[in-house]
Amino acid sequence: MPWDRNDMAARAAKELQDGYYVNLGIGIPTLVANNIPAGMTVTLQSENGMLGIGPFPYDDEVDPDLINAGKQTISELPQSSYFDSAQSFAMIRGGHIDLAVLGGMEVSENGDLANWMVPGKMIKGMGGAMDLVAGVKKIIVVMEHTSKSGDAKFIPACTLPLTGKNVVDMIITDLAVFHRPDHDSPFKLIELAPGLTRDEVRQKTSAQYVE
């Protein structure tokens, strides 16, 4: 049985370590915040200028000056700090963030990521995604294994415009987990969703990987 959105987020949460500073993208990556192991200190960064994202606020505590990068209202924690956008991306670009979890449209077998535009459709922009993949120490992409039309999304070479070249360290799909220890190595299939076989994953993947 394939993993659902929460399962995928929970799997990504297993990569967290005590003391990590982490940036979570919009969508499934945001759910990783609900899966931080008890007793572990993980500080979430919001690229619009905050460290220490708290939970959504109570209705009577909503503050228009306090939002996350998805423009949702949030709350602060006793250890939170605020800073400007240049400072925020200095910590991202400068390699101070330990882990980023992002969504993806396509990942290539050499670790290229495409997740910001589809030619012919309205371009909304890359936001902070290109900065995150260029600067954060470890990049996990969480995405459905295949597109709605059944096409593989982990493929030999990206067909969509890239967000970053040779930047992905781990891919978590609804079917499997792929990982590589460094950016010169191929991805390795390291985990299967319950009931899935290596053959089924192979059939739905056009990228080369090791098993």
Added chain:
Amino acid sequence: MQKIYPNAEGALDGLLRDGMTLAAGGFGLCGIPERLIDAVVASGVKDLTIASNNAGIDNEGLGKLLRTRQVAKMISSYVGENKEFERQFLAGELEVEFCPQGTLAERMRAGGAGIPGFYTKTGVGTQVAEGKEVKAFDGEDYILERGIRADLSLIKGWKADESGNLMFRKTARNFNQPAATCGRICVAEVEEIVPVGSLDPDCIHLPSIYVNRLILGAPYDKKIEFRTVREREAA
């Protein structure tokens, strides 16, 4: 030297001209200089190039300047949630330079700090790198990005003293700080102006040297794009 002006229109008097470049603070609708944007709309100035992370939404923020067709070009990282923007962009009426968010912030910071260009690994090997110099440092490729010098910066702060020392509030700081520094002139609107000596000098986010003109923009009715809340647990 009096920096405080009675209103936004007065603060922008003599500063606006067609074809100029503006830098604006704000992230989404958080921390946008809304009084100053309204005054730019009312002035009728046109063919503007605006460096701003976002382009507002329909009828809010910079969306108001798009509706009146006063903008020729946007330099932004994300422009979703704006139908009129989409229409003008797809019709080829509006030029857009998509710039990664961190690169945009650094371009403003650099411009304000007298740095005309810098190398970054953001965007290497992507469309963003097209036409830009690539240089290897320690075996890794970087692209050359230009600092932004704007003719005029428009920012929104929380509290300022009468000399222009300014503080921001929570995540409303965002692009306001770097945008303020990259303008040849910076006009700030704030929620409260206090006497000199009321703010702790150790807690100033933007020193007065960057603020040329100042207005009290209050009262504000701050907009929220996505109101998300949690339930209060039963006592």
